[in-house]
Amino acid sequence: MAGGEPLLSNGRPSSEHSNDLAEEDALLTGQPTQRRGGPRTWQFWREIGLFVWAVIATALVIVLAVVYQRAQDPKHSSPHPAGKRNLIFMVSDGMGPTSLSLTRSFMQFQNGAPFSEQLVIDQHMIGQSRTRSSSSLITDSAAGATAFSCAMKSYNGAISVDPEHNPCGTVLEAAKQAGYMTGLVVTTRITDATPACFAAHVNQRQEEDRIAEQMVGDYPLGRVVDLMFGGGRCHFLPNSTEDSCRADNKDVVELAKKNGFNYIADRKAFDDLKGGKALKFPMLGLFAETDIPYEIDRRNENNIYPSLHEMAEAALTALSAATKDSDKGFFIMIEGSRIDHAGHHNDPAAQVHEVLAYDKAFASVLEFLKNDPTEGVMVSTSDHETGGLATARQLHSSYPEYLWFPGPLANASHSAERLALEYQKYMFDSPSASDQQKFVQDSITSGLGIRDATADEVSALIKDPATSLYQYAEMISRRSQTGWSTHGHSAADVNIYSSDPIAARALVGNHENTEVGDFLREYLGVDVEAVTKELQEKGAGLMVTSNNGTQVSWMGEVAEEGKRLDGQNHVASYGGDFKKRHFQHGRGCDCGH
Numbered sequence: 001m002a003g004g005e006p007l008l009s010n011g012r013p014s015s016e017h018s019n020d021l022a023e024e025d026a027l028l029t030g031q032p033t034q035r036r037g038g039p040r041t042w043q044f045w046r047e048i049g050l051f052v053w054a055v056i057a058t059a060l061v062i063v064l065a066v067v068y069q070r071a072q073d074p075k076h077s078s079p080h081p082a083g084k085r086n087l088i089f090m091v092s093d094g095m096g097p098t099s100l101s102l103t104r105s106f107m108q109f110q111n112g113a114p115f116s117e118q119l120v121i122d123q124h125m126i127g128q129s130r131t132r133s134s135s136s137l138i139t140d141s142a143a144g145a146t147a148f149s150c151a152m153k154s155y156n157g158a159i160s161v162d163p164e165h166n167p168c169g170t171v172l173e174a175a176k177q178a179g180y181m182t183g184l185v186v187t188t189r190i191t192d193a194t195p196a197c198f199a200a201h202v203n204q205r206q207e208e209d210r211i212a213e214q215m216v217g218d219y220p221l222g223r224v225v226d227l228m229f230g231g232g233r234c235h236f237l238p239n240s241t242e243d244s245c246r247a248d249n250k251d252v253v254e255l256a257k258k259n260g261f262n263y264i265a266d267r268k269a270f271d272d273l274k275g276g277k278a279l280k281f282p283m284l285g286l287f288a289e290t291d292i293p294y295e296i297d298r299r300n301e302n303n304i305y306p307s308l309h310e311m312a313e314a315a316l317t318a319l320s321a322a323t324k325d326s327d328k329g330f331f332i333m334i335e336g337s338r339i340d341h342a343g344h345h346n347d348p349a350a351q352v353h354e355v356l357a358y359d360k361a362f363a364s365v366l367e368f369l370k371n372d373p374t375e376g377v378m379v380s381t382s383d384h385e386t387g388g389l390a391t392a393r394q395l396h397s398s399y400p401e402y403l404w405f406p407g408p409l410a411n412a413s414h415s416a417e418r419l420a421l422e423y424q425k426y427m428f429d430s431p432s433a434s435d436q437q438k439f440v441q442d443s444i445t446s447g448l449g450i451r452d453a454t455a456d457e458v459s460a461l462i463k464d465p466a467t468s469l470y471q472y473a474e475m476i477s478r479r480s481q482t483g484w485s486t487h488g489h490s491a492a493d494v495n496i497y498s499s500d501p502i503a504a505r506a507l508v509g510n511h512e513n514t515e516v517g518d519f520l521r522e523y524l525g526v527d528v529e530a531v532t533k534e535l536q537e538k539g540a541g542l543m544v545t546s547n548n549g550t551q552v553s554w555m556g557e558v559a560e561e562g563k564r565l566d567g568q569n570h571v572a573s574y575g576g577d578f579k580k581r582h583f584q585h586g587r588g589c590d591c592g593h
């Protein structure tokens with residue numbers, strides 16, 4: 001608008017007399033004025049001319065202003081290209097802005113790089129997302145992903161169901177029905193909340209057995225996912241097998257195969273896909289019993305587990321080839337799933353490696369988009385922040401120095417999770433007291449790279465092996481002066497990134513997380529509401545047999561937690577909790593990510 005104002009004031013006739021002003025105003029408002037008598041003078045025609053000029057100039061300004069505003073307004077700019085297109089949606093679960101400060105400084109420290117050196121992702125930030133759910137100011141990953149998949153706020157724990165427990169169609173389901181190919185690539189269990197929200201509908205996120213069945217096509221829409229890479233094999237295997245974590249003896253791998261899936265479960269089979277060139281659809285690749293190990297541990301087990309960027313590259317190569325002759329492209333969700341877990345564990349060493357692995361996958365996606373002939377865009381965001389992470393920590397009562405130290409993160413060779421697991425395995429064999437002392441000291445020096453452990457730290461680990469995960473993580477956090485305010489999530493706004501700020505202009509600036517969901521469906525141009533209708537029609541009254549033989553809804557039981565958190569009252573009601581509950585160390589946390 002700045003350019004418009006001089007035009008308006010220049011075009012306005014200069015009036016020397018208040019009388020002229022009165023006439024001009026009268027003309028503009030259509031009110032009659034008291035005209036002086038006499039013939040129409042040159043002065044009169046001059047005023048008419050100036051008035052017409054003023055009207056035209058004003059109209060021009062208004063038109064320019066409207067055009068300018070429409071150009072700024074995403075609703076009126078072209079949200080997507082007209083033809084074939086690919087959409088790559090990346091989720092950095094639990095990664096808040098501070099995770100990037102932490103990782104960037106760590107990267108500079110490790111590479112001896114100057115302070116101006118950035119992560120790849122740093123160079124593509126376009127906006128921020130506000131993350132609250134319908135039931136809480138702090139979301140969980142289920143409500144967070146439902147905001148993306150259904151473009152709808154729902155309660156914590158909801159897997160693509162609305163607050164009234166109706167299924168909501170997802171962008172992936174709508175994309176499949178519109179002729180796109182679809183994929184999900186994650187480092188956690190493929191049945192975990194984020195991937196589940198794109199291809200399953202259950203009332204409680206804990207129902208991972210049911211989610212596994214739905215994701216391979218055993219639900220009202222049939223098979224909608226063409227490719228899945230991740231962990232979580234145990235939810236697909238019948239409880240009669242050793243690696244199962246199912247409550248029943250259903251063989252979901254068999255079910256998947258019956259629905260056409262090519263199933264692979266190890267590194268060798270992944271390598272046989274030749275980077276995606278030899279991949280056959282539909283594809284189910286489950287490379288770990290539960291979560292794929294943290295990158296800080298996985299990098300030493302590369303012969304067992306593929307990395308996030310390897311899985312992403314293979315998926316993109318295969319999806320691109322499979323849609324080569326189609327007039328529709330593909331939709332894929334790629335998640336750096338365990339940035340969140342490192343936040344829950346308050347383990348900064350594990351986290352920086354998770355974020356670097358995500359950054360690498362991010363770079364792979366940019367490279368793919370640069371080389372692929374089909375028009376496409378990548379949008380990357382987080383569902384929420386985890387840990388209340390601060391790159392600062394006050395260790396003493398004296399006024400702190402302004403410092404945090406990446407060095408202790410660089411010295412750690414293992415995650416706290418891995419060290420705790422090994423410690424528990426070790427304790428299972430009931431060692432002698434002196435052996436235990438030696439084991440603990442070795443784990444500190446070789447696993448954490450810490451050479452100045454205090455006697456208190458060592459004896460606490462010996463006394464309480466059950467909380468060793470948090471203890472190991474705390475030792476790294478204190479030495480690096482990394483602060484955490486919670487083992488859970490926080491309400492911090494999270495960043496939005498894109499390969500193309502023009503194509504993703506609707507997400508420039510600060511947005512509700514549901515607007516990210518709006519963008520996904522609008523970019524693909526798919527009818528998600530039709531899917532919601534279909535799900536609700538086909539699913540109405542649909543019951544399945546539960547483990548104890550009773551009939552339950554195909555979306556499972558309604559959660560107690562869902563009931564409790566459902567609705568708005570919860571949000572602002574402070575009940576004096578800080579007095580009622582004292583902090584207690586839990587065992588390694590896998591509760592409600």
Ligand SMILES: *[C@@H]1O[C@H](CO)[C@@H](O)[C@H](O)[C@H]1NC(C)=O
Nearest residue numbers: 239240246247248249250547
């Ligand atoms: C395995 O699942 C079946 C139901 O499918 C159940 O009857 C049985 O108790 C389960 N076994 C175990 C060991 O959980």
Ligand SMILES: *[C@@H]1O[C@H](CO)[C@@H](O)[C@H](O)[C@H]1NC(C)=O
Nearest residue numbers: 407408409411449450451479
């Ligand atoms: C990291 O390890 C090196 C070599 O063992 C040691 O000299 C250094 O003090 C350690 N740094 C920190 C911050 O613990």
Ligand SMILES: *[C@@H]1O[C@H](CO)[C@@H](O)[C@H](O)[C@H]1NC(C)=O
Nearest residue numbers: 546547548549550551552557
């Ligand atoms: C079966 O399990 C459901 C929970 O899944 C429970 O509500 C119901 O009472 C149980 N029925 C019997 C007969 O145990």
Ligand SMILES: [Zn+2]
Nearest residue numbers: 340386592593
């Ligand atoms: Zn979480």
